[in-house]
Amino acid sequence: MSIQPNYLVVGAGVAGIAAARALQARGLPCVVLEAKDRIGGRAYTDATGFDHGASWLHQANDNPLTVFAEAFGFETVDHDKLRQRLLFTEGRFGTTAERQAFAAAEDHFWRVIEAAAADGAPDRPASDAAPGGGRFDALVAHCEGAQICAAELSRMSLHDFAATALDGPNLLLRRGLGTLVSTLAEGLPIRLNAPVAQLDWSGNHVEASGAFGRVRARAAIITVSTGVLAQGGITFTPDLPAEKQAAIKALPLGLLNKLAFPMPPGVLPEFGPLASLRRDIAAAGDRPISWIARPFGAPMMLAFIGGSLAWKLSRAGKQATEAHARAEFARIFGAEAAVALGPPIISDWGGDPHFLGSYSHAKPGGQAARRVLAEPLADGRLIFAGEACHARFAGTVAGAWLSGDAAAQLIMS
Ligand SMILES: Cc1cc2nc3c(=O)[nH]c(=O)nc-3n(C[C@H](O)[C@H](O)[C@H](O)COP(=O)(O)OP(=O)(O)OC[C@H]3O[C@@H](n4cnc5c(N)ncnc54)[C@H](O)[C@@H]3O)c2cc1C
The missing domain is CATH 3.50.50.60 (FAD/NAD(P)-binding domain)
Known part of the structure; x- marks a missing residue:
């Protein structure tokens, strides 16, 4: 040519x-x-x-x-209006009060980040400004960093993080x-x-x-x-x-990879379409992955793996990525349910030379x-x-x- x-x-x-x-x-x-x-x-x-x-x-x-x-x-559907937001904490599903406390911690996180970004001080890692000490602060920081922005807050510019934060509505097609x-x-x-x-x-x-x-x-x-x-x-x-x-x-580039597991009927009977599930951080260094159940009612479970864990698993290969996601699923739903999931489709954006x-x-x-x-x-x-x-x-x-x-x-x- x-x-x-x-x-x-x-x-x-x-x-x-x-x-x-x-x-x-x-x-x-x-x-x-x-x-x-x-x-x-x-x-x-x-x-x-x-x-x-x-x-x-x-x-x-x-x-x-x-x-x-x-x-x-x-x-399109407005995901925020539709979805159940599930939280798995202390080895069980969180109560309504715990889910509300998590949502309040998210609001607090953004108020603190916005105030810090507007204080005129030089740029610094976003983690330096993030709130800490509250029950769900570490989980919020993990979600807003690795799981949403594909990189830990410690790796990101506070000013860029605040300037690129987006609101809803979040539409799915x-x-x-x-x-x-x-x-x-x-x-x-x-x-x-x-x-x-x-x-x-x-x-x-x-x-x-x-x-x-x-x-x-x-x-x-x-x-x-x-x-x-x-x-x-x-x-x-x-x-x-x-x-x-x-x-x-x-x-x-940060890394966010996804897995789509076929899910046979009866594994998660109580969840509505597009329910989202987050597992709480159990100990320092724990990096939970997050889930979306039944996209548009399809018998699927979507897993999202972000940040440094995603890079580690990307280097280890798709088998290791699948094994990790199944182990996470078992942690919440039990080993029998994890075995029932079908073979997943796995995206690996980190290993693709064009990205x-x-x-x-x-x-x-x-x-x-x-x-x-x-x-x-x-x-x-x-x-x-x-x-x-x-x-x-x-x-x-x-x-x-x-x-x-x-x-x-x-x-x-
Ligand atoms: C897992 C994941 C989830 C995401 N979720 C969302 C979301 O929900 N909402 C949202 O808005 N965004 C999301 N994004 C981000 C969004 O997909 C990207 O920001 C956007 O698609 C980037 O588009 P681009 O055109 O800048 O780059 P690209 O899509 O990377 O396009 C660049 C193109 O260049 C090609 N290319 C590379 N090298 C060469 C070469 N040497 N010669 C010729 N061509 C080349 C590549 O193949 C590619 O097609 C997500 C991304 C990922 C990976």
Whole structure:
């Protein structure tokens, strides 16, 4: 392949799709080069309907993808309104009062974090500001860090953590968020199985090359993850400026992996659809995983493993990941119930060379990195986009979409 479109987009995830749609809407010739044999990147629904990556439209009233879900007739549910919130503590299911105490600890956590982020003091690890000493404080910190942001609070910039915190509504799509994203890619000029190995931006053009051949364009939008960029997944000629490299390093990916276990009838009779379950921290160093039962009523149990435990299990392999999740399930429901679960589908975003993690957080002191990464290079000939580049909706499909669209508007201006 040797082609010369006006614009080149690297990566057919949410950001690349948004960028290509914006360019196409203006009638500008572009090509999207995608390393994998599928589109969607970290928003991917498989044939069983399981979202391996993104599944919620967070802060749905401000989320740019909500309007598309409505326009394309995707059935959505407001997860916060629907779900039972179950808590397993001290070897039993928590009482209503304990669940309320946990919810109050969550509210308190956010009040303290917001106040700390607004106090004008220099940036510091989010863990330094998190409340401690209360019965559920350690569990809240674990949930808000490893289980939601895919990294422990100690690894994250307080200012970035507070600036990227999102509200509800949190919508789930029956047909899957990945399905919506692939619908949005229909008709776009995407070349699959085309991993870009080198990107030359030394002249008046940009030239991408790899086993697929060469593509020369007037400008390029690069949407690969900061995990891929940090590992040198694309060689840039000339090297990226030092401040860009520092921004990439300041925005590592955390890891959240998911398992979908088939669950035979009768294992969890009392739970409603999409009930969420959290196990309390039993001792220092304990890192519980969390669960969602019966997605849309399907006989499934979804497990979520985040943060340093997810990295450890990713390195140990899928068998170890499954064994760990079953042992956790047995801890709550008993060994017999754990054996009854079917073989799971397992996502491993950490071991996939096209992602090398799940989504970005800023390291302590790195709160400006998202803005720095998004700044265009070479008079707009080379622009980075993707979830890591959005200062408000970072780590989400909303941030990826807005950043990809903004990058396209920039190169067209
Ligand atoms: C388990 C998990 C759960 C999540 N849950 C949610 C959620 O509920 N809600 C939410 O909003 N977000 C969630 N996210 C985050 C969301 O999925 C991402 O923020 C978003 O999809 C990132 O999109 P992107 O376009 O920035 O990057 P990507 O999706 O990573 O797209 C980049 C593309 O570049 C391709 N690529 C890589 N290297 C090359 C190369 N050398 N050449 C060409 N192409 C290349 C990749 O294959 C990929 O398709 C979740 C993510 C994960 C992993």
